[in-house]
Amino acid sequence: MGKGKPFLEVLASAIHEDYRFPFLEIFAFLYALGTFVFASFGVSITAIGATSQAMATANEVIAYGAVSSILSLPLLILIILVFKNIAYGLGSDLEKGIIQTYFSYPLKRWGILTAKLLSALGVALLLFLGIQISALYILAPDIILPQLGTVFLTYAASLSYPLLIAGIMLLLTLKLRRGGISLVVGLVLYFAMSMVSGIATIFAIFTENPVSLQIISAISPSLVLQQYYIASLGDFWAPALSEVLLYTGVSYVIVAAVFALGYTYFSRRLNL
């Protein structure tokens, strides 16, 4: 018997299921719609909104504004797609026994999970970034190209929260092993986290104490990034670039820890 390609085949099978017609078409359309439609307005509005308290330069602020204007809606679409693929997709695979079928192939458990995540998350991200980068290059090359560092940092800071959500969804799904229930619990959790974040922001503004914002920034560094570039929450917290980098780094460490937990559980503890 020759050596097969179990990883690539399981990945192809997972992609086939996750992005079967019309899911890929619908989500690609929504990404494109959210990116291109909002971009034309977002750049100018955000640029105008830049305040004098911000720590960044004007060009950086404009680049940040351009990126964040095309990010907001597609980021929400990304989260919905990840919810569909991880909570519903992986959850249903666990519930119905498809993972059990994959476990009869000569592929390690971590390889099976990687294939599933690459399909659920990797392809969704690739689609998201592909359309985003194309849009930036087409719509505002003169703003973006000189500020690649700002662009990269904005994406890095904005994506860690959806990735954290994906990691938490993974843990929930592995524990619940029910597609529908995982989806509902995940949505509730997502809205609960958003509410906590909102309350923490309001609390910080009223008390003029940045501690709650700093805590939220550790899991959602787009907040510290926003404060760094446009200081929209007021001048009681003026984070430096090093702080932005620190919070972004910490958020990715948390994301990595959550995924590591998911991998460990899947590989060593998951009884089917």
Next chain:
Amino acid sequence: MALIVAEDLAKSYGKVVAVDSLNLTLDEGSVTGLIGPNGAGKTTTIKMILGLLKPDKGWVKVFGQDPWDNTAIRSMIGVVYEKAFFPAHQKTLEYLQRVCRIFGVSESRAMEVLEMVNLQEASDRQIKALSAGMLQKFAIAHALVHSPKLIVADEMTANLDPQARSELLEVVLQLNRDEKVAFLLSSHILPELSRVCDSVAIINRGKVWAFGKLSELYEKYAVGIIRVTTDSSYALEAEIRKLNYVKGLESDIRGISVRVVEGKEDELYEDVPKLAKKIKAKILGIETGSASMQELYRLAISAKERK
């Protein structure tokens, strides 16, 4: 060489003990049946053998190795689950070709295995469009793709019609005879198992209550069996049970299988009509005969329970 060795295997789900101190050995080239009632622990045992569940206690070795996350073992085992599930939106032949690539075998094998289970006409159908019986056949074809040395099947024929069952059992016999493929088959359809199995493990309440070659088990549990056919099995059973030379008995709607101490068969022939007269039951027949697999199972269970 033993393909599967399980020793002192135990698994609980919360307070429910599914498998308790289970010992089992499966030899190369054998067809072993795992029989037992619902909830006996068959599926849990199979899942531990396949490395899907970690035992709470004891150990299991498959091809001499721990099956948990073991890719080498997976290349040598074909698996058929009680409820077969595959990525629903892929076509049967295309998915099996994918499985061929996974195991590194020629893609032409996909059609071969579909033909083996008589499913070639559904080769262009999406998996989700298969009926329950066809899906089960597909699962069997899926298990055969890489020509495994051992096939572990949990209620393999559960969703099949009688003809398909018969055809499939032929496939089992043929694979065992010609290619020396070993089988571990769990089923509650006992006559089927007696047709293909050379060994049987009777599992109940998570333990193997009897295990061995079918001939040995018949010799051990089914010698001295007398079948009494009557119109009131359960009433007569209560009377026969009082006889001190009766070693075991099982009754069903049609009659009673009585196992007596060796040499006491004639006494039973004399006593049964008297007992029947006493309770006004009608005796339709008394004959010495060999036990069916069903009776063997019952006798083994009742013998163990008496201990």
